[in-house]
Amino acid sequence: MTRILDVRGLSKGFDMHHLGTHMAAFSDISLTLDAGEFLLLKGRNGAGKSTLLRTLYRSYLAAKGEILFHSSHGVIDLARAADVDVTHLRRTEIGFVTQFLTARPRVSAEALVAEPLRLAGHDAGDALERARHWLAAFGVKPALWPAYPTTFSGGEQQKVNLARALILPQRLLLLDEPTASLDASARAALIDRLAELKRHGTAMVGVFHHPGDVATLIDREIDLTPDAPQKEIRDDVAV
Numbered sequence: 001m002t003r004i005l006d007v008r009g010l011s012k013g014f015d016m017h018h019l020g021t022h023m024a025a026f027s028d029i030s031l032t033l034d035a036g037e038f039l040l041l042k043g044r045n046g047a048g049k050s051t052l053l054r055t056l057y058r059s060y061l062a063a064k065g066e067i068l069f070h071s072s073h074g075v076i077d078l079a080r081a082a083d084v085d086v087t088h089l090r091r092t093e094i095g096f097v098t099q100f101l102t103a104r105p106r107v108s109a110e111a112l113v114a115e116p117l118r119l120a121g122h123d124a125g126d127a128l129e130r131a132r133h134w135l136a137a138f139g140v141k142p143a144l145w146p147a148y149p150t151t152f153s154g155g156e157q158q159k160v161n162l163a164r165a166l167i168l169p170q171r172l173l174l175l176d177e178p179t180a181s182l183d184a185s186a187r188a189a190l191i192d193r194l195a196e197l198k199r200h201g202t203a204m205v206g207v208f209h210h211p212g213d214v215a216t217l218i219d220r221e222i223d224l225t226p227d228a229p230q231k232e233i234r235d236d237v238a239v
């Protein structure tokens with residue numbers, strides 16, 4: 001097994017300045033993740049699932065604990081890494097899939113999807129061809145490929161977002177409700193792509209309000225609801 005993540009004693013809370021109080025989002029979380037493993041984060045509303053994903057991605061700074069990411073260049077503590085290193089890892093090894101697209105003015109859907117490949121040094125023509133492949137796979141109509149996604153429907157924007165986030169295999173993929181508002185065929189395409197990435201060794205941590213969507217991918221579950229019993233699904237993950 002190739003270790004990807006060692007999280008130790010991780011805590012995060014928020015200062016509620018207007019109330020003069022502090023609220024814990026999650027406390028003392030420890031977990032490990034190996035290549036090709038899929039970890040489902042469960043828990044009641046407000047248990048801290050999205051906050052944990054954002055802390056792993058370093059959108060939030062942890063209050064306590066370590067996030068040891070085994071990158072291709074060695075182990076780095078994401079809780080303490082320099083911003084420049086985090087930015088580099090986000091381009092090359094760590095992906096975050098949400099249901100929300102950050103569209104940019106006057107950037108076409110196909111250019112937005114091709115961008116991660118271009119930044120990784122792929123030829124522009126090849127990147128565009130692969131972008132179109134993934135837009136088609138997620139069911140975005142060809143007429144929309146050269147258009148600006150700012151005017152797309154919520155589902156169409158989400159499909160562009162998925163194509164962009166999943167075009168390049170990552171070492172670690174964080175998934176925050178990626179199936180929300182997807183139609184059945186896009187959901188099937190997403191599950192197929194996640195299964196393919198998992199077979200290639202991508203480690204994944206995901207939040208799904210309908211975990212049945214990804215039942216075949218789940219190896220382990222962690223329930224962030226305080227005092228919830230933890231469940232090991234299976235331990236026969238081959239990588």
Ligand SMILES: Nc1ncnc2c1ncn2[C@@H]1O[C@H](COP(=O)(O)OP(=O)(O)OP(=O)(O)O)[C@@H](O)[C@H]1O
Pocket residue numbers: 014024025043044045046047048049050051052
């Ligand atoms: N930026 C923030 N500032 C203050 N409090 C926040 C912030 N983000 C989250 N919280 C609080 O932290 C707690 C955890 O929120 P989080 O969104 O992580 O929960 P969740 O488990 O993903 O919930 P849900 O299932 O409802 O999506 C909540 O009580 C929420 O109000």
